[in-house]
Amino acid sequence: MWDGAFYRVRRDSYEICFVPDDGVPLDEIDDVDMWVIFDNGERWSGTIYTLENVHRTMDRWRDTGECLGGSYFYVWDGLIVRERGIPTMVEIVDELVRSGDYRSVFRDVGPEETVD
Secondary structure, eight states: OEETTEEEEEOSSEEEEEEOOTTOOGGGOOEEEEEEEETTSOEEEEEEEEHHHHHHHHHHHHHHOHHHHHTOOOOTTEEEESSOSHHHHHHHHHHHHHHTTHHHHSEEOOSOOOOO
16 A cells, blocks of 8 residues: 555565655566564565666666676665566565565664654
8 A cells, every 4th residue: 555655565463665666657666675564663674676677787887887897786685586566576575574584685774763
């Protein structure tokens, strides 16, 4: 469901919150920041890229000289998936949560701070 700029997917004990590019159909998203927010307050962040997006980025860097002319690509909390689209990404995040592998893939950003 949409919540302003966020697209939220609710599960039994957690929520996946995506920040898709404005105007791009959800099944065409190939690069998106996201969070997994658990009911107990844990929050994990990540960026999901498609393999195609990474390839395009590295090709561009070949021309700009970034990352040794596109020789490598890295992100701290990045996940590379084969297929584009939020529905596919949700399926993958669900599996990472089910298996516990989200702890290795995403970055722990701690609980949300309350503002007095």
